[in-house]
Amino acid sequence: MFPRDFAWGAATSAYQIEGGWQADGKGPSIWDTFVQQKGRVFEEQNGNVACNSYQLWEKDLECIQQLGLTHYRLSVSWARLLPDGTTQHVNQKGVAYYNKVINDLLACNVSPMVTLYHWDLPQALQDQGGWKSESIVSLFDSYAQFCFQTFGDRVKLWITINEPQVCAKCGYEDGIHAPGLKEPGTAAYLVGHNMLRAHAKAWHSYDSLYRAEQRGAVSLAINSDWFEPLRPGCNEDVAATERDLAFTLGWFAWPVFVTGDYPQIMRSAIDSQSQKLGYSGSSRLPSFSKDEPAPIFGTADFFALNYYTSRKVKAGEGCGQMLCLNSDRDAEEVLDPSWPICGVSWLAVVPHGLRKLLKYIKDTFNNPAVYITENGFSQVGPRQIDDVQRCEFYSDTIMEVGKAIEEDGVNVRGYFAWSLLDNFEWADGFSVRFGLFHVDFSDAKLSRTIYRSGLEYAKMIMKYKGRHDVK
Numbered sequence: 001m002f003p004r005d006f007a008w009g010a011a012t013s014a015y016q017i018e019g020g021w022q023a024d025g026k027g028p029s030i031w032d033t034f035v036q037q038k039g040r041v042f043e044e045q046n047g048n049v050a051c052n053s054y055q056l057w058e059k060d061l062e063c064i065q066q067l068g069l070t071h072y073r074l075s076v077s078w079a080r081l082l083p084d085g086t087t088q089h090v091n092q093k094g095v096a097y098y099n100k101v102i103n104d105l106l107a108c109n110v111s112p113m114v115t116l117y118h119w120d121l122p123q124a125l126q127d128q129g130g131w132k133s134e135s136i137v138s139l140f141d142s143y144a145q146f147c148f149q150t151f152g153d154r155v156k157l158w159i160t161i162n163e164p165q166v167c168a169k170c171g172y173e174d175g176i177h178a179p180g181l182k183e184p185g186t187a188a189y190l191v192g193h194n195m196l197r198a199h200a201k202a203w204h205s206y207d208s209l210y211r212a213e214q215r216g217a218v219s220l221a222i223n224s225d226w227f228e229p230l231r232p233g234c235n236e237d238v239a240a241t242e243r244d245l246a247f248t249l250g251w252f253a254w255p256v257f258v259t260g261d262y263p264q265i266m267r268s269a270i271d272s273q274s275q276k277l278g279y280s281g282s283s284r285l286p287s288f289s290k291d292e293p294a295p296i297f298g299t300a301d302f303f304a305l306n307y308y309t310s311r312k313v314k315a316g317e318g319c320g321q322m323l324c325l326n327s328d329r330d331a332e333e334v335l336d337p338s339w340p341i342c343g344v345s346w347l348a349v350v351p352h353g354l355r356k357l358l359k360y361i362k363d364t365f366n367n368p369a370v371y372i373t374e375n376g377f378s379q380v381g382p383r384q385i386d387d388v389q390r391c392e393f394y395s396d397t398i399m400e401v402g403k404a405i406e407e408d409g410v411n412v413r414g415y416f417a418w419s420l421l422d423n424f425e426w427a428d429g430f431s432v433r434f435g436l437f438h439v440d441f442s443d444a445k446l447s448r449t450i451y452r453s454g455l456e457y458a459k460m461i462m463k464y465k466g467r468h469d470v471k
């Protein structure tokens with residue numbers, strides 16, 4: 001059912017696990033700033049220490065080996081490598097840390113997948129406008145090239161940006177993630193635009209300068225729910241579903257995989273809302289110029305998908321006079337009562353939605369190789385090591401992925417569980433636990449304990465993979 005070389009992985013990100021926020025010359029990132037502001041994060045928690053993976057990496061490696069993973073997805077912290085965001089000053093201790101992580105993984109026969117940007121922009125670059133400023137494009141490219149040069153002899157799978165849609169919307173529209181700006185209806189589109197350009201420029205650099213020698217693959221991780229119309233026979237619901245898909249998956253996938261430009265549905269929704277509200281001037285959704293220095297189309301060597309949940313969609317209430325992304329999108333999301341919610345409130349558990357989304361991706365984006373770069377199940381409230389619901393979730397989900405491969409012919413190349421460890425879950429702090437290993441944040445040693453779901457995942461990997469070297 002799963003190809004022999006299928007990637008069985010788990011994922012983490014730098015800010016969520018590393019801690020060491022001021023260690024050894026690391027510069028501050030926008031999350032270091034954000035968590036210091038009152039009311040941003042559950043109980044004013046922060047990632048200053050988190051899982052302390054900066055010091056306890058070898059413990060993480062033991063967890064990785066205990067699961068029998070073939071792949072591990074981590075992110076590197078831009079400000080740990082380049083404290084002011086530029087290559088003028090390189091923090092050698094940061095380089096040494098990631099060199100050790102990568103070398104240790106390879107020595108254990110685990111392939112690293114490395115994300116360059118998982119939401120932790122160096123504060124120094126935010127101070128110059130961050131993702132709203134076009135200058136970020138070449139700054140990101142320099143950073144990416146620095147990483148290709150430094151680690152690319154050993155890292156063969158790269159993700160430039162994790163979830164640009166979330167960065168743009170949560171960071172600049174809703175203000176619930178760093179940098180915490182609320183500039184509805186405009187900033188998110190500009191940020192998304194610069195993220196696409198930055199991604200494309202880094203991909204072109206890899207393609208022309210590193211690929212021949214390093215032979216790796218580069219993509220961006222696109223998050224999307226699966227959406228389906230609440231009333232399949234109702235034209236308004238069907239149209240709203242298409243808009244919702246366009247504003248989530250399509251926003252970033254369409255330019256990269258289909259046309260080099262945004263989905264037409266998205267642009268016309270934005271422009272017609274502008275017109276309705278008498279917003280004059282050029283489109284709030286920027287355009288790519290004809291002679292873009294780094295064209296967007298074709299800048300992904302595989303499709304990287306983060307999938308968590310599904311939504312039923314009905315026509316919006318015509319969100320009226322608001323200039324914002326949700327009213328541009330004009331779609332109302334509802335939950336099917338049969339979908340359980342057992343952890344964080346947004347995560348309705350719908351494993352079969354993943355299969356449908358994979359089929360949609362195959363059909364819409366010309367059958368790309370797909371890595372599921374994140375998928376997981378959360379726990380809230382009292383710690384439950386015997387997490388039977390999560391066990392069921394992983395076995396159901398992996399079954400659906402198997403069907404997508406076998407029955408729908410989707411070219412799925414790998415699956416990464418989110419997450420290896422309980423960690424700093426952004427605005428929810430440590431109150432939401434996604435780990436295959438529990439981390440005891442009240443214990444100074446931050447001890448890691450495998451959940452039952454971790455044991456089950458290890459068994460599934462062993463079964464599907466026929467590996468015999470799992471400890």
Ligand code: GBH
Binds near residue numbers: 426
């Ligand atoms: C991923 O985001 C991230 O890549 C990862 O870092 C994170 O730990 C993981 O998922 C689990 O959350 O609070 O109702 O406004 C997934 C996309 C974006 C989905 C934020 C939930 C907040 C919804 N997430 N969103 S709400």
